[in-house]
Amino acid sequence: MRSGFVSLVGRPNTGKSTLINTLVGYKIAITSDKAQTTRNMIQGIYNDSDSQIVFVDTPGIHKPKHKLGQRLNEEAYFSIEDVDIILFLIDVTKPFGKGDNFVLDKIKEANKPTFLILNKVDKINKEKLLEIIMKYKDLYDFKEIVPISALKEKNIDELIKTLKKYLPDSVKYFPDEDLTNTTLEFRVAELIREKVLRLTKEEVPHAVTCVTEEYIDEKDKAIIKATIIVERDSLKSIIIGKNGSMLKEIGTKARHDIEQMIGKKVYLELFVKTIKNWRDKEKYLRELGFYDIDE
Numbered sequence: 001m002r003s004g005f006v007s008l009v010g011r012p013n014t015g016k017s018t019l020i021n022t023l024v025g026y027k028i029a030i031t032s033d034k035a036q037t038t039r040n041m042i043q044g045i046y047n048d049s050d051s052q053i054v055f056v057d058t059p060g061i062h063k064p065k066h067k068l069g070q071r072l073n074e075e076a077y078f079s080i081e082d083v084d085i086i087l088f089l090i091d092v093t094k095p096f097g098k099g100d101n102f103v104l105d106k107i108k109e110a111n112k113p114t115f116l117i118l119n120k121v122d123k124i125n126k127e128k129l130l131e132i133i134m135k136y137k138d139l140y141d142f143k144e145i146v147p148i149s150a151l152k153e154k155n156i157d158e159l160i161k162t163l164k165k166y167l168p169d170s171v172k173y174f175p176d177e178d179l180t181n182t183t184l185e186f187r188v189a190e191l192i193r194e195k196v197l198r199l200t201k202e203e204v205p206h207a208v209t210c211v212t213e214e215y216i217d218e219k220d221k222a223i224i225k226a227t228i229i230v231e232r233d234s235l236k237s238i239i240i241g242k243n244g245s246m247l248k249e250i251g252t253k254a255r256h257d258i259e260q261m262i263g264k265k266v267y268l269e270l271f272v273k274t275i276k277n278w279r280d281k282e283k284y285l286r287e288l289g290f291y292d293i294d295e
Helices: 016-024 067-081 098-110 126-136 156-166 184-203 233-240 242-262 278-287
Strands: 002-009 042-048 051-057 085-091 114-119 144-147 209-217 221-230 265-274
Touching: 002 016, 002 098, 016 042, 016 051, 016 085, 016 156, 051 156, 085 098, 114 126, 114 156, 126 144, 144 156, 184 209, 184 221, 184 233, 184 242, 221 233, 221 242, 233 242, 233 265, 242 265
Parallel strands: 002 051, 002 085, 085 114, 114 144, 221 265
Antiparallel strands: 042 051, 209 221
């Protein structure tokens, strides 16, 4: 039995969350085009007849400008230190820049077996891909260089096959039926937050928080109450929208995804709450049994 932990690292928006969803075959991590969408170390568990691979999705490593950024980097650094293999994701549609070098320096410090994962290859031609491989191959002693498209599911089977060669002989860490380390309530809240980020675009900063306050599971339906937490009344007004239009759209899209996730009808009630003081917000979250990272 081959098993182990594999961390996905890279600068923001390189496709880490999309890749972990594709690898596991289940949406466990939300995605958006906003940097720092991923805030927590989310584990996705891949199982087959002879292996178990625990993929760790991390916040994008970057030079932090605020408290949230510092906390996200700490999460990512921890994941690099405590895994068997690192997957260093590069977006091939963008030049290798200071952000990538910043991440690579942290990988060098960790001194772990590292794959260079060239993501979004569906957007470039073969000649350009070969040029990129030749350019990047000497940046570090990469064990493997694997071109993929996480979104188009291109070369994913080859990535799994290659990973198995480097995993240690070990026991399974999780039961076969487990797909992630996160709770259902957490995933529900994250799906709602995803819709907020996607629908409000630049109007609402990534610091928005969502929590599932009540989840009642009945035979043919789930009754859910959730709260969207912001730090200014002006943001609350944006999320609610004119005559509640934005909140209704957020709820409709979130409910659709939640129903797909749990396989039953969902009755979703959304609230928006303003908590301006960080300590009050932290206290509120802890009382609900949640712990979140925020500014």
